[in-house]
Amino acid sequence: MLDYFIYSIAFFITIPLVATILIYIISIKKHGNKLRALHQAVNWTTCFYIIAVSIMLKLIVGSSFAGWMVVLFLIALGSVIIFQWKSQTEIVFRKAIKIIWRLAFLLYFTMYILLTFIGVIQRLIG
Template sequence: MIDFIIYLIAFFITVPIFATWLLYKIIRKFKHGKLRAFHQAVNWTTILYIIAVTILLTIIFEKQFIGITLVFLLSILTVIIIFQWKMNTEILFKKAIKVFWRFSFLIFFVIYICLLLIGVIRQIFFY
């Protein structure tokens, strides 16, 4: 049973798009709102994209990118907080974290797709 759970988690980290789609379908069935279900699926699977991008970077470039990923995430959060401070002169951390998490999903989703294409092209032409 524990092996099944480990394989399931590994599969969802390897293919987070499937996890997002599956979670969207499950939440939509119970919440009945397309937009709300999409937002919930994005919120729950963002961490999978972050982990998947870090692993893909490590596999493709054969170096560790955990530190760079953390610095990148902190930089995004810093920019969002500074932008919020400049616009409103008040920082709402709950809103900043929400924007940060959704923006992280967008960035890491695009990076994941690009790295997936780079990995496939690299395997086809260079091995």
Template sequence: MLDFIIYFIGLIVTAPILATWVVYLISVKMYRHKWKAIHNTVNWTTLLYIIAVGTLVKEIFGISFFGIILVILISIYTIIVVAHWKIYTEVIFTKAFKMFWRICFLLFFILYICLVLIGIYLRIYY
């Protein structure tokens, strides 16, 4: 039973697009509203993409970039909080974190797709 759980978690982390699709289908059934389902899917799968990008970078290039990813995440959040402060003069951290989380989803989703394509290219030609 423990092996099944470990393989299931490994599948979800290494194939977050499948997890995104499953979470979206469940969210559509729960909310019956497309945009609420999309927002729920983004909220639940962002961390999977962050972990998957770190894992793919380690597999493709042989170097762990989790520290650099952490610095990038902190920098993005800092930029969002400062921009929120400049625009509204009052920082509402829940709104800033929502924006940060959605930007992270887009960034790491694009990075995941690029790294998968790079990995396929390198496996075929090298």
């Protein structure tokens, strides 16, 4: 049973697009609201995209960028918090983290697609 769970997680890390679509479909069936289903899919699969992009960068470039990814998150979070402070004078950390999490999904989803194409082209050429 534990092996099945481990293989499922490994599959979703390898191909997080399948997890995103699967969670989106399940959430539509459960809630009936497409926007809420999209948010659920984004919230649940962002970790898969982050891990997948980290592994793909390690395989393609040969160097780990995990530290830089953490620094990028912290800089982005700091920027959102400063923007909230300047515009509203009240900082809502939950809202700031939600903004960064959704931006991370967009960034890492795009990077996942680009790195997939780069990896395929690199394997075909070399």
